[in-house]
Amino acid sequence: xxxxxxxxxxxxxxxxxxxxxxxxxxxxxxxxxxxxxxxxxxxxxxxxxxxxxxxxxxxxxxxxxxxxxxxxxxxxxxxxxxxxxxxxxxxxxxxxxxxxxxxxxxxxxxxxxxxxxxxxxxxxxxxxxxxxxxxxxxxxxxxxxxxxxxxxxxxxxxxxxxxxxxxxxx
Ligand SMILES: CC(C)(COP(=O)(O)OP(=O)(O)OC[C@H]1O[C@@H](n2cnc3c(N)ncnc32)[C@H](O)[C@@H]1OP(=O)(O)O)[C@@H](O)C(=O)NCCC(=O)NCCS
Numbered sequence: 001x002x003x004x005x006x007x008x009x010x011x012x013x014x015x016x017x018x019x020x021x022x023x024x025x026x027x028x029x030x031x032x033x034x035x036x037x038x039x040x041x042x043x044x045x046x047x048x049x050x051x052x053x054x055x056x057x058x059x060x061x062x063x064x065x066x067x068x069x070x071x072x073x074x075x076x077x078x079x080x081x082x083x084x085x086x087x088x089x090x091x092x093x094x095x096x097x098x099x100x101x102x103x104x105x106x107x108x109x110x111x112x113x114x115x116x117x118x119x120x121x122x123x124x125x126x127x128x129x130x131x132x133x134x135x136x137x138x139x140x141x142x143x144x145x146x147x148x149x150x151x152x153x154x155x156x157x158x159x160x161x162x163x164x165x166x167x168x169x170x
Pocket of ligand 1: 069076083108
């Protein structure tokens, strides 16, 4: 089930961040800020009591910025990131935002593939964006409003029946 993240999820998201991003994980303080800031909207994918994935965006006046998306290693390839991203795009679209932007490491083909599948295209290269590793990032963007959230039937193709319950976070 997808639902809006709340501050009570903090402990579980700290754990998930470290399992997904290792030494690049957000700290507890950074996560607390992300969950509390009015301009941020985060969603979690929860199965019983376990949070298997999460993602969120920053909402500006016209543009949204995808902040992060991550799924536990043992829960990957089940369509969880795709479902979260579809809901994130739909939510930003409903707010009347016009574009969603993001940055992604050039050495992350899985994420680049995911974003391209959801209509993002590369707009430029940000040299040395990720420090201290000095890894470049692709800047990617996707129009909102005119285009649907993602591949049609994406959720139902990948998830079992009981997992298709999705509630709107707004
Ligand atoms: C990238 C990530 C979020 C994908 O999560 P997921 O739940 O496994 O993704 P899904 O099952 O929803 O897959 C959706 C699409 O993403 C792409 N994708 C996912 N994993 C992929 C991989 N290992 N290689 C290539 N493409 C991949 C594919 O296009 C896939 O569609 P398909 O299955 O029809 O080919 C996950 O691998 C992850 O958490 N990685 C570490 C954190 C990270 O890099 N986050 C993104 C940057 S912040």
